[in-house]
Amino acid sequence: MTSAAGDSCTPLRPSPDVAVFSSPRLRVSASPLLLRVLNLGRRAYGPTVELQHRLVDRVARGGRPCLLLVEHDPPVITLGRRADGRNVLASPAELARRGIELTRITRGGDVTWHGPGQLVAYPILPLTVTGLNLHRHQRNLEEAVIRLLERHSVRAERIDGLTGVWVGGRKIAAIGVAARRWVTYHGVSLNVDCDLAGFGLIVPCGLHGREATSMRQLGLTVSLDEVKREFVEEYRRLSDLPLP
DSSP, X not given: OEEEOOOTTTTSOOOTTOEEOOOOEEEETTEEEEOEEEEEEEEOHHHHHHXXXXXXXXXXXXXXXXXXXXXXXXXXXXXOTTXXXXXXXXXXXXXXXXXOEEEEOSSSSSEEEEOTTEEEEEEEOBHHXXXXXXXXXXXXXXXXXXXXXXXXXXXXXXXXTOOSEEETTEEEEEEXXXXXXXXXXXXXXXXXXOOGGGGGGBOGGGOTTOOBOOTTTTTOOOOHHHHHHHHHHHHHHGGGOOOO
């Protein structure tokens, strides 16, 4: 099964910049699974995708589910499987001049930007064990961001017919997920303190007239490390929260 809407991890030897958080328990069906959380720090997009594929294979063989947390550096523009290349507004030469990578990938959705100051979370979860489908998985990611922002007195919401999380009509978090061998990969990106000019180089998610925002633009001063921990806590709590 390969679709898009996006092991034990112990054999992997984390590099020195990888911190392993204490693992929350993710309750699925009648029994808990131990979710391993890997903080990758700043990392280029290509190697992170390769890591996701390796972990997908391990989880498909019965290994431990993982949640990867990362900032992508250098910045990258990614196009989903059905993305319209015309939604990238800058030329390849201009992107190269700015040090921005461009890549087409297997997740759902159109085009988005990733870069420093943005939290990207990639859950590697077995759908057959958790009882999830891609829609429910996507809604869980959205809900985790909504609850995180509520901690900071920000009222975030979903918009009917669109994916992601929005504040005042501006997008603060993008969702693009996929599954292979019944295991999820790709995930959610939350704009914390990133350079929003990157979104001006694209039509974000293929939606004309929709702007991006960030926690910083909303007046919040919060470190990315703090946001990572809050996201993990909210994602863990969703284990007992039924969503429509």
